[in-house]
C-alpha cells in the first residue's frame with residue numbers, strides 16, 4: 551500500500567479497504583463530529599435543547615447513515631464513507647478500535663514528574679534498582695523499561711507495525727488483536743503514561759490534521775502487525791483483556807424438593823455440571839450426571855421421573871438438543887439404577 555495523501559476521504563477509504571471501521575472527526579479536532587440534534591447533548595455551557603436521551607447503540611441514525619454517536623457509527627462501507635466526507639471534506643478520520651480488531655498502545659508524553667514508586671511506574675513488573683533519578687521522563691521511557699524487563703523488542707518507529715506520532719509527541723503503536731480476543735481501553739493501567747485504545751475507544755488516523763498538528767505515520771511501515779505475545783500477556787495481566795464471563799447459571803430447579811442433605815447436594819452438583827458444561831463435554835457431563843443420580847434412584851433416594859425432568863432442564867441450559875438429551879438421560883439413569891448407591895449413615 552502506498553502512503554495515503556492527507557485528503558481525509560482518501561485516508562478513510564484506504565483504512566476501510568483494510569477492514570478498519572472509521573468515523574468522521576470534527577474538522578481540526580480529535581473528537582467525533584457532532585451528531586444530529588436528537589443525538590447531541592451539547593456541552594455544559596451550550597446544552598442542546600433538542601437532545602433526546604437515548605441508547606446510542608440502538609439509535610436509528612445508524613441505519614439512516616448519519617455519523618451520530620462517534621465510534622458507534624464507525625463503518626467500512628465505502629459508499630457511506632464517501633457521503634460523510636462529501637458533506638464534511640475537512641473531517642478528520644477516527645478509527646474505532648474494537649470494530650476494527652485493533653489494540654493500540656498509546657504512549658504519552660505528558661511530562662510531569664514520574665512516580666518514584668516502581669509499582670506506580672509499571673505495576674507488577676520487576677524493575678532494575680539502578681534506574682537513574684530523572685531518567686524516566688514520559689511514557690516512552692516507561693515503555694522502554696517494560697520492553698527491557700521482558701527482553702523483548704518493540705517495533706520501534708518501523709518497520710514492523712504502523713506507528714503514528716501524535717501532534718503532542720506521543721506515539722501510537724497499532725496492533726491487530728489476536729483472533730478470538732477482545733480488549734478494553736484503559737488509561738495508565740499498564741504503566742505511567744501508557745494507555746491502551748481498544749474496544750469502544752478510537753484512534754486518530756495517520757494523515758489527519760488537527761489544530762494541534764498532524765498525526766504522522768513514522769517510518770515506512772503501513773501495515774499492522776499482530777499484538778506481540780509478551781505485550782498481550784502484560785495487557786492481560788493488567789486487566790485489558792475481556793474474557794467472556796461464564797455467568798453462574800441460575801438453576802431452574804429447586805434442589806429442596808429433590809431429597810435433602812447429601813442427596814440434595816449431589817443433585818445440585820450434578821445439575822450444575824451439566825448446565826455449565828462446554829460444547830464438546832456436554833454429552834459426557836450429562837451421561838455422567840444421569841448415571842450418578844441413577845444410582846440414587848436405584849437406592850430409593852430420588853424419584854426417577856423428577857430427576858429426568860431436572861436433568862432435561864439442565865441439558866437445555868447447556869444447549870443440548872432435546873432429543874439427544876432425552877436419550878442420554880434415559881440410558882444414564884437406567885445404567886445407574888443397576889448400581890444402587892449405598893448411603894450408609896447419610897441423613898435422609
Ligand SMILES: [Zn+2]
Pocket residue numbers: 585586587588589609611616618
Ligand atoms: Zn442522530
Ligand SMILES: [Zn+2]
Pocket residue numbers: 588589604605606609610611618619
Ligand atoms: Zn442517536
